[in-house]
Amino acid sequence: MLLLVEQLLNGLQLGVFLFLVSAGLTLIFGIMGVINLAHGSLYMIGAYTGATVTQASGSYLLGFLAAACAAGLSGVVMELLLMRRLYARDHLDQVLVTFGLIVFVNEAVTMIWGRTPLFMDIPQALSGSVEILPGVPYPVYRLAIILAGIVAAVGLWLLIARTRIGMLIRAGSTNREMVSGLGVNISRLYTLLFAAGAVLAGVAGAFAGPQVSVQVGMGESILILAFVVVVIGGIGSVRGAFVGALLVGLVDTLGRAFLHDLLGLFLPPAEAAGMGAALSSMGIYVVMALVLIVRPRGLFSVRPAS
Amino acid sequence: MRQHSLRILAYGLVLVSVLFPFIADAAESGYLVPTASRILIYALAAVSLNLLVGYVGLVSLGHAAYLGVGAYVVGILAFHADAGSTVLGIPGTVQGLLSIPAAVLLSALVALVIGALCLRTSGIFFIMITLAFGQMIFFMMVSLERYGGDDGLFMYAGPNRLGALDLSNEWTFFYVCLTLLAAFLLLCRWLIRSRFGRALGAIRQNEARMTTLGANVYRYKLAIFVIAGAGAGLAGALLANQASYVSPDMLHWTRSGELLFMVILGGSGTLVGPVLGGASFLLLEEYLPVGFGAAGLETLKEHWRIVFGPILILVMLFFRRGIYGLLTGEDRS
Numbered sequence: 211m212l213l214l215v216e217q218l219l220n221g222l223q224l225g226v227f228l229f230l231v232s233a234g235l236t237l238i239f240g241i242m243g244v245i246n247l248a249h250g251s252l253y254m255i256g257a258y259t260g261a262t263v264t265q266a267s268g269s270y271l272l273g274f275l276a277a278a279c280a281a282g283l284s285g286v287v288m289e290l291l292l293m294r295r296l297y298a299r300d301h302l303d304q305v306l307v308t309f310g311l312i313v314f315v316n317e318a319v320t321m322i323w324g325r326t327p328l329f330m331d332i333p334q335a336l337s338g339s340v341e342i343l344p345g346v347p348y349p350v351y352r353l354a355i356i357l358a359g360i361v362a363a364v365g366l367w368l369l370i371a372r373t374r375i376g377m378l379i380r381a382g383s384t385n386r387e388m389v390s391g392l393g394v395n396i397s398r399l400y401t402l403l404f405a406a407g408a409v410l411a412g413v414a415g416a417f418a419g420p421q422v423s424v425q426v427g428m429g430e431s432i433l434i435l436a437f438v439v440v441v442i443g444g445i446g447s448v449r450g451a452f453v454g455a456l457l458v459g460l461v462d463t464l465g466r467a468f469l470h471d472l473l474g475l476f477l478p479p480a481e482a483a484g485m486g487a488a489l490s491s492m493g494i495y496v497v498m499a500l501v502l503i504v505r506p507r508g509l510f511s512v513r514p515a516s
Numbered sequence: 517m518r519q520h521s522l523r524i525l526a527y528g529l530v531l532v533s534v535l536f537p538f539i540a541d542a543a544e545s546g547y548l549v550p551t552a553s554r555i556l557i558y559a560l561a562a563v564s565l566n567l568l569v570g571y572v573g574l575v576s577l578g579h580a581a582y583l584g585v586g587a588y589v590v591g592i593l594a595f596h597a598d599a600g601s602t603v604l605g606i607p608g609t610v611q612g613l614l615s616i617p618a619a620v621l622l623s624a625l626v627a628l629v630i631g632a633l634c635l636r637t638s639g640i641f642f643i644m645i646t647l648a649f650g651q652m653i654f655f656m657m658v659s660l661e662r663y664g665g666d667d668g669l670f671m672y673a674g675p676n677r678l679g680a681l682d683l684s685n686e687w688t689f690f691y692v693c694l695t696l697l698a699a700f701l702l703l704c705r706w707l708i709r710s711r712f713g714r715a716l717g718a719i720r721q722n723e724a725r726m727t728t729l730g731a732n733v734y735r736y737k738l739a740i741f742v743i744a745g746a747g748a749g750l751a752g753a754l755l756a757n758q759a760s761y762v763s764p765d766m767l768h769w770t771r772s773g774e775l776l777f778m779v780i781l782g783g784s785g786t787l788v789g790p791v792l793g794g795a796s797f798l799l800l801e802e803y804l805p806v807g808f809g810a811a812g813l814e815t816l817k818e819h820w821r822i823v824f825g826p827i828l829i830l831v832m833l834f835f836r837r838g839i840y841g842l843l844t845g846e847d848r849s
Contacts, residue, residue: 301640302569302575303832306780310827311829314822314829315825317822317824321815321819434651437644440644441644445640487661491659498645508641
């Protein structure tokens with residue numbers, strides 16, 4: 211029972227973490243109609259910058275800000291140089307241009323930081339654990355991630371649904387020419403939006419630093435998970451991304467924690483271990499398949515698939 | 517005039533391919549024969565992907581999965597032949613006449629299941645979901661501890677025998693690959709010109725119209741998805757035989773991206789475009805570092821991808837017609 215609570219929280223933590231990465235991805239898909247494989251690269255840039263600046267300055271906060279800035283800046287450069295040319299192209303072009311970008315960024319990161327992974331400690335203030343329930347200690351750092359993810363989700367929702375900028379963004383996704391014709395600088399708006407998505411990914415990367423080893427290729431593994439989240443949630447829907455992220459986080463964590471024991475109830479141990487490992491790594495894809503059978507456009511689709 | 521010179525070029529290419537081992541041997545570059553076989557295999561995979569991308573407009577970003585399934589079937593059958601055990605009640609084998617068709621069949625089956633789900637969606641969704649399912653198969657292979665997991669699986673007995681042919685002989689293997697590629701190209705040509713192929717072309721141009729005309733669009737798409745998966749499975753089976761080794765790396769999603777790029781680089785929607793694209797891609801990958809090394813650029817030799825990435829981007833932005841389009845002056849994209 212206590213283990214279950216702990217694993218539920220772990221799942222929640224992975225979920226909000228995935229949300230940080232997927233939120234930008236789903237907005238860029240939904241509003242600009244662009245598929246960006248290099249979103250994971252922004253996450254990686256955030257992680258590397260965060261780790262390096264933290265180590266050099268000793269201040270985790272500084273590393274955090276640097277990660278957000280580096281990812282945001284990279285996002286702006288990416289949008290101005292490449293993505294802008296892709297809005298009118300078909301998805302195939304977008305896929306391959308951003309694929310080339312991944313190859314470039316991965317190699318550039320290797321040239322700057324080398325092939326050895328970086329490791330980062332958990333900041334002093336957030337180390338240790340608190341007792342959330344009697345007898346259930348839980349790491350403060352993970353709680354902080356959960357909190358940050360929820361703050362980001364609420365902030366993003368307020369931005370999109372309640373502000374003038376959010377209104378313009380939504381209007382632009384429906385009819386770009388019309389909004390532009392009304393005197394709004396839609397290109398700049400898109401650049402800003404792209405940068406915002408990049409900052410979220412960079413922040414997620416900085417958060418991930420102390421939890422995983424910072425290495426080349428980390429962006430791609432998170433990218434695929436974020437894709438699954440977006441497919442489940444529905445393209446363009448921030449709410450969908452949130453629900454999808456939690457679902458993926460919980461299924462993945464609980465599957466890895468309990469499937470093995472569950473199978474052990476009616477299978478010999480060796481087979482249960484093998485099958486448990488196979489099934490738990492495939493669990494989120496099974497969930498994705500099930501969602502698609504019921505709702506081919508995701509749980510909260512905001513626009514028809516195009 | 518242009519048509520005429522093109523035809524000469526085409527015949528020239530065929531002739532060079534057929535005589536390649538002899539030419540390489542005469543130039544004392546026999547070591548190039550395995551590279552050439554690898555090019556033929558990837559060309560086969562790219563041709564199969566082009567059936568989806570070029571002829572129906574289905575951008576699949578998970579095509580390496582079928583390549584991997586084909587490779588693993590050959591690898592796993594060889595493993596059980598070596599160990600004298602069975603898999604799901606089937607004894608292992610190193611006879612290519614059995615293992616290669618089995619690889620094709622199983623890839624087709626996997627494509628049937630995945631395609632049936634993916635084709636419920638379209639556009640961006642289709643890209644993402646094929647990618648996700650591709651990764652699912654990837655993780656499945658990684659979790660197969662018995663067959664090496666992450667490290668992959670060595671075929672200790674070496675490549676299969678194909679009837680009486682010994683595939684460990686480089687020349688034999690080259691000609692087997694060449695024959696299979698030619699056969700697959702002819703099959704594709706026949707398919708595209710058939711009623712079925714014309715229906716696919718019509719779907720690409722206007723899906724709603726085909727639906728209104730009463731065609732079961734979903735079934736047409738699923739059929740071509742399965743054929744493409746089978747083609748990739750065949751390529752995978754050959755790949756396993758070439759290296760006597762299979763690993764999850766073969767079906768990592770970046771392989772799918774590379775296959776997609778080969779299609780576009782050569783010219784999507786053309787029969788031989790992907791062959792040219794596959795060859796150019798692999799040659800670029802192989803000789804870019806060598807070229808930098810020869811030019812004395814040691815940093816670039818090690819980090820050649822820093823140039824390779826931008827080349828991919830520039831090709832996509834400004835060279836969308838592909839090599840085939842460049843040669844013929846046609847724009848089929």
